Amino acid sequence: MLVKTHGAAVTGIDAIPITIEVDISRGIRFFMVGLPDNAVKESQQRIESVFRIYNYEWPGKRIVINMAPADTRKEGSAYDLPLAIGILAGDQQISDSIIGDYMMMGELSLDGSLNPIKGALPIAVRAQKEGFKGLIIPKANAREAAVVEELDVYGAENMQQVIDFLNGKPMLEKTVVDTHQEFMEGLHGCEIDFSDVKGQESVKRSLEIAAAGSHNLIMIGPPGAGKSMLAKRLASILPPMQLSEALETTKIHSVAGKLGGNTALLTQRPFRSPHHTISDVALVGGGTYPQPGEISLAHNGILFLDELPEFKRTVLEVLRQPLEDRLISISRAKFALEYPASFTLVASMNPCPCGFYNHPEKRCVCSPGVVQKYLSRISGPLLDRIDIHIEVVPVPFNKLAEAPTSEKSHEVRERVIKAREIQTLRYKKHPKIHCNAQMTSKLLAQYAVLDESGSMILKNAMEKLDLSARAYDRILKVSRTIADLEASESIKSHHVAEAVQYRSLDREGWAG
Structure with missing residues (x-):
């Protein structure tokens, strides 16, 4: 008998x-x-064990299983459940009347319980698009999949519950998640605050600009600053x-298996901080069994690279293309994939190996030329793609001893939101552009026009600092964001002057 499961x-x-x-x-x-891989082939032993537990018979017949489309490689253990149900239905041990109405996925334990799987959310999205009545998955993944509307999602703890459900016994309850309510409840859950930081007003200003325009930023300063x-x-x-x-x-984190057990929807922007020993594949994604890398896990959020010069040169250089294109293309002999990678890069570094170059009080003990050699670990093309360079100086004791007096995060956030609203209105005819950092050359010519005094300031900066054409564009983008924070329709000379100041690593003082 021929039976199809999905x-x-x-x-x-x-x-x-x-x-x-x-x-x-x-x-x-x-x-x-x-094209099943070894994990799929090994399902036979798991399924046989579960059949014995639940007193079902393994068919003593010829069994042929085809996983279509046959030219697509099938990977992982999540096919255990549809394979087991297909074998039982094909041997007429259970009813096959409603099997075709449901998509199902799940990994079986030897005792018949269902283990969590990766990628439940994109699977649910596909089930809804294909017109299935419902999706049956492990209970641990049910809330994650239930955010998809117009799809009945059933979470099962073991295979017997699935069998009873397919036999007409209403043993499984539909998982219901109010996506809008879940989203709204999680929007304002940040536990840390800007007011925790004493002093550093100039750095806070640069972070506000970076947030308002989604600009990449690097901080240079001594340890403990x-x-x-x-x-x-x-x-x-x-x-x-x-x-x-x-x-x-949430889809990206679902595919990577990074969602918590009871998480239905990620509502806070991700903050990823990989260690400097990370490999280039772990950063950009890929591998034998392709997985999203750290730059994709930071999508719509922040990728923080602490101690930037300590990262391997090859790792840093793979950042160039995703910083420009905001997606990563991974091409191998057997597959080609694209992962989204629209993140804000925030990096930090010491100015030299000892950490005290340009320190106001402590003396740098590095030998001549070492500072330049240390900075040269970061290539010019990568620095060009970082819009804002800012020096972080140590906070004096009298500032540390003061009671917190700086603005709270929600006050700064209100200004950032207003600036983003201006940008959303400005780029409403450009669906792929959402903020100033994403502006193309054509949009720069339209929305980042300088007056005569602003042009002169930028011209002098370009000649004195010997800046590249890409750095020129970055200064214009930052200038446009500073103007947006002031709700100014045009870019004024003081906006350009401030943007030029955020090119610390281009100045001669950092040449070693």
């Missing part, structure tokens, strides 16, 4: 439907075709995510 394979951050065809006829052999503390608080002043951004970010 599952899905995750490629990139999307899923494609997989039809599992089970044909049971006279004979004694077991065949599984359709507060670089990491400031970077972590940037997330508290970023504008809240839109629902579409939250869904896309």
Whole structure:
């Protein structure tokens, strides 16, 4: 008897439907075709064990299983459930009347319980698009999948519950998640605040500009000056995510298996801080079994690289293309994938190996030329792609001893949101442009026009600092953001002057 069950394979951050065809006829052999990997092939032993637990018989017949489309590689153990149900239905041990109405995925334990799977959200999205009545998955993934509207999602704890449900016993309850309410409740849950940082007003100003225009930023300063503390608080002043951004970010974390057990929707912008020993594949994604890298896990959020010169040169250089294109293309012999990577890069570094070059009180002990050699670990093309360079100086004792007096995050965030609203209105005819950092050359010529005094300031800076054409564009983008924070329609000379000041590493004082 031929029976078909339905599952899905995750490629990139999307899923494609997989039809599992089970044909049971006279004979004694077991065949599984359709490019299954070893984890899929090993499902036979897990399924046989579960059948014994629940007193079902393994068919003593010829079993042929085809996983269509047959030219798409099937990976992982999440196919256990549809395979087991297909075998039972093909042997007429359970009813097959409603099997075709549901997509199902789940990994079986030897005792029949269902273990969590990766990619439940994109699988649910595909099930809804394909017109399935519902999706049956492990209970641990049910809330994650239930954010998809117009799809009945059933979470099962073990295979027997699924069998009873398919046999007409209403043993499974539909998981219901109010996506809008879940989204709204999680928007304002940041525990850290800008007011925790004492002093550093100039750095806070640069972080506000970075948040308002989604600009990349690097902080240079001695150890203990507060670089990491400031970077972590940037997330508290970023504008809240839109629902579409939250869904896309959740899909990425779902595919990577990074969602918590009871998490339905990621509502806070991600903050990723990989260690400097990270490999280039771990940063950009890929691998034998392709997974999103750290730059994709930071999508719609912040990628913080602490101690930037300590990262391997090859790792830093792979950042160039995603910083420009805001997605990462991974091409290998057997597959080609694209992962979104629209993140704000925040980096920090010491000015030299000892950490005290340009320190106002402590003396640098590095030998001549060492400072330049240390800075040269970061290539010019990568620095060109970082809009804002800011020096972080140590906070004096009298500032540290004062009671907190600086603005709270929600006050700064209100200004950032107003600036982003101006940009949203400005780029409403450009669906792929959402903020000033994403402006193309054509949009720069239209929206970043300088007056005569502003042009003269920028001309002098270009000649004195020997800046590249890309740095010229970056200064214009930052100038436009500073003007937006002041709700100014035009870019004034003081906006340009401030933007030029955020090119610390281009100045001669940092040449070693």
